[in-house]
Amino acid sequence: MALINLAAGEINYKIVYYGCALGGKTTSIQYVYKKVTSDAKGQLVSIATEEERTLYFDFLPLSLGKVRGLNTRFHLYTVPGQPQYNASRKLVIQGVDGIVFVVDSQVTRLDQNVEAYLNMWENLEEQGDSPAELGLVLQYNKRDLSDIYKIKDMNELFNQTDSPYFQSCALTGEGVFEALRSISKQVIAKTDS
Amino acid sequence: MGKNQTINTSQIDAATGILEKMRNSINPEFIGIISSGGLPVTVLSSSTKINPEVLASLAASSFAATSQLARVTNNATYAVMFHEGEDNNIHISQIGGDYLLVIIFANPSEIGKVRIISKRAREALAAALVQAENPILLKNRDAVVEETNIQGDERTRTGD
Numbered sequence: 001m002a003l004i005n006l007a008a009g010e011i012n013y014k015i016v017y018y019g020c021a022l023g024g025k026t027t028s029i030q031y032v033y034k035k036v037t038s039d040a041k042g043q044l045v046s047i048a049t050e051e052e053r054t055l056y057f058d059f060l061p062l063s064l065g066k067v068r069g070l071n072t073r074f075h076l077y078t079v080p081g082q083p084q085y086n087a088s089r090k091l092v093i094q095g096v097d098g099i100v101f102v103v104d105s106q107v108t109r110l111d112q113n114v115e116a117y118l119n120m121w122e123n124l125e126e127q128g129d130s131p132a133e134l135g136l137v138l139q140y141n142k143r144d145l146s147d148i149y150k151i152k153d154m155n156e157l158f159n160q161t162d163s164p165y166f167q168s169c170a171l172t173g174e175g176v177f178e179a180l181r182s183i184s185k186q187v188i189a190k191t192d193s
Numbered sequence: 194m195g196k197n198q199t200i201n202t203s204q205i206d207a208a209t210g211i212l213e214k215m216r217n218s219i220n221p222e223f224i225g226i227i228s229s230g231g232l233p234v235t236v237l238s239s240s241t242k243i244n245p246e247v248l249a250s251l252a253a254s255s256f257a258a259t260s261q262l263a264r265v266t267n268n269a270t271y272a273v274m275f276h277e278g279e280d281n282n283i284h285i286s287q288i289g290g291d292y293l294l295v296i297i298f299a300n301p302s303e304i305g306k307v308r309i310i311s312k313r314a315r316e317a318l319a320a321a322l323v324q325a326e327n328p329i330l331l332k333n334r335d336a337v338v339e340e341t342n343i344q345g346d347e348r349t350r351t352g353d
Contacts (some may be wrong), residue, residue, distance in 0.1 A: 001195060002198070003197070003228050003232050004199040006200065007206070008199045008205075017276060042244065042246050043247050045250065045251065056254065056258075057254065059251075061246045073232075075250065087261055088258075092255060094229075095230030141319035
């Protein structure tokens with residue numbers, strides 16, 4: 001649900017990076033923070049454990065230009081990927097406009113990816129959202145590693161919504177901005193749908 | 194995706210007017226309305242150290258967690274949160290279902306006054322912020338970002 005503040009001349013969108021633990025959600029948002037110019041970004045906030053595992057969320061506000069004369073503010077969040085933090089995930093996705101689902105491409109992480117995908121679907125439906133109607137982008141991460149699934153196979157599993165998808169390596173940033181740009185365009189286009 | 198939440202200038206003016214009256218009574222460091230989703234709506238602040246955007250995100254998340262805590266403890270809701278600190282104190286209260294009122298003030302002995310004044314103001318704020326009957330929406334569904342800071346070229350569907 002975009003918040004349109006006409007007095008401030010702003011549209012605010014909430015984008016959530018969802019996916020299994022250690023899949024690259026926080027790394028993606030950190031890369032964005034590192035690369036965006038300082039006048040376009042706010043403070044990066046992380047609520048994490050001492051081991052730097054996301055406990056509640058990471059948060060990064062961005063200004064990404066104008067739409068029809070209104071400034072766009074994108075509020076990027078990540079969810080904690082570990083299964084036991086589902087209550088936190090439900091809170092973070094409240095009011096979400098678009099999701100970047102980050103898939104860990106490694107063969108050994110298939111079960112965790114499937115669990116995270118089903119969990120996202122269930123949590124969105126529980127709050128009355130449909131993944132098919134929300135903005136959704138798939139970011140197939142860790143493409144630089146060797147023991148990984150083919151894109152075609154992962155699309156069969158995770159792209160039930162025929163959404164745009166991107167290969168990425170969050171550590172080097174490859175594909176991260178492409179996914180962000182795609183989700184941004186989707187949520188803007190859906191503002192008045 | 195739920196209905197967009199649109200706030201027009203007259204709503205903001207009305208809400209800000211109420212906040213200004215409150216500020217005159219309790220002299221807070223910060224007083225503001227944020228959306229329950231964590232976005233600042235209108236803010237009056239005398240502090241340059243408080244980032245409204247970060248504050249809104251954390252306050253809304255904290256309040257949402259408290260609401261879930263209410264469910265776990267079989268309570269209908271906790272409509273008010275208060276954190277007492279060494280340098281200042283935070284009072285957060287619910288305005289209807291969509292907004293929160295956040296007040297940061299220095300003197301902890303002022304809490305009684307803050308509670309009374311915020312309780313009185315919440316109804317007026319809720320009325321001021323009630324969803325516009327004819328929300329102004331973007332008309333062009335093919336809207337694109339006209340100027341962007343996003344780097345990199347968009348790569349369309351890539352396969353292997």
